[in-house]
Amino acid sequence: MKKTKKKSQIIKWDKLDNTANIFPVIASESMTSVYRISATLIREIDPLLLQEALDRVLPLFDVFHARLRRGIFWYYFETNTKEAPRVVPEKTYPCRYISPYSNRSYLFRVTYYKNRINLEVFHVLTDGLGAITFLKELIYAYLRLVEPSLKNKCKDTLSSDTSLNKEDSYIKNYKKQPAKGYKKEKAFRIKNEVMHLSELGVIHGYLNIDQLKLVSKSFGVSINTYLLSVYTYSIYKEYVKGRLTKKQKPIAICVPVNLRPYFESITTKNFFAVISSSFKPDKEDYSFEEVLEIVSKCIAGQLNKENMERMISYGVANEIKWYVRAVPLVIKNIAVKHIYRVSAAANTSTLTNVGNIELLPEYKEFVERFHVILSMTQDQNIKGSVISFDNSLVFTISSRLKDTSIQKSFFRKLASDGVDVIIETNGVYYE
DSSP: OOOOOOOOOOOOOOOOOOTGGHHHHHOOEEEEEOEEEEEEESOOHHHHHHHHHEEEEEGGOOTTEEEEEESSSOOOEEOSSSSSOEEOOOSSTTTOOOOOTGGOOOSSSEEETTTTTEEEEEEOOHHHHHHHHHHHHHHHHHHHHHHHHHTTSSSOOOOOOOOOOOOOOHTTTOOOOOOOOOEEEEOOOOOBOOOOOOOOOOEEEEEHHHHHHHHHHHHHHHHHHHHHHHHHHHHHHHHTTTOOOTTOOOEEEEEEEOOHHHTTTOOOOOOEEEEEEHHHHHHHOOOOOHHHHHHHHHHTTTTHHHHHHHHHHHHTTTTTOHHTTTSSSHHHHHHHHHHHHHHHHHHHHHEEEEEOOOOHHHHHHHHEEEEEEEOOOBOOEEEEEEEEETTTEEEEESBBBBBHHHHHOOOOOOOHOHHHHHHHHEEEEOO
């Protein structure tokens, strides 16, 4: 993979995928729609070589090598002819806003801190799986530059299992369905004193996967369902229990689902759907087992291909209508903001699992762990995220709330169930 020479480039344009259309409309300093996936290596980062690695990898990924443009009817992507964004030391809180007009017009940033590489991505480009694909190749290219044992051992090319596919898998897998909206009840909101707009509290919990498997099995559920249930129960215990109202709203957790396995897609664009776990307390006291049963049944009924097809149909149907396509972008944006506000009001929080990271054997020994951090969105002041690597699972809770009772309750519950927990924070709670 030779470093790209400076020469005239062919300017290509591309449509935003179906989900991506919402992000340019809602993104702002207070609601950035930026997430972070980071990798911790065994040695401190050499910024000059990390920059070289980025310069080599970026031209190969059209999805990342793009800038956002505003048309009359739609936003669209155009090839970014500028040099790669500069790799810089991490100096701010995670997941800050990425303006389409700064950062050399790129919609992602790469920073580093000690031995950690951070990739922060504006969600308009891709989802977590697309970002992981790019980050892995960036790691490989960097390690080939810094590790003597890899310089001659590994070819300077993309790995054979890396996809560069950029189809809109929503459109490809769209099947016309009977018109049906997804009206949802307004969800319980977690209200408390919040941090300054620029701040974000982060707590990582390091968990052993073998222990999690044993505990989850003892409850008769998967690890995902167990963690989702503990998260729901922690919110209930700290903010709802003993405070029920006559019109009690449900604790609804938004759960993004990777659609690629359901439809055999290898796209590097966004391709996910969102299901919701809803628990509506109607009595004064619930045990964890009761909450787990409710959450488990709620999720199980949604995780099937037929439901995913209905969700794709609902999302794509309006986009492909000729009279919707003909509406000017300024009017579309008004409608999109309204739809988003209604949708956002139906969720208390979000919990996403980007899955298990698998690295090529020759590179694996140089990487210690991965993290994923989510930014905040409207009505959601706290979120959870999960990523796994080498028999270790990292559960991260990001929050703009000064109160940490949910985090404490969550990790204490895991510990009481027999899961060893190691905690790490970004220090904001001690300032």
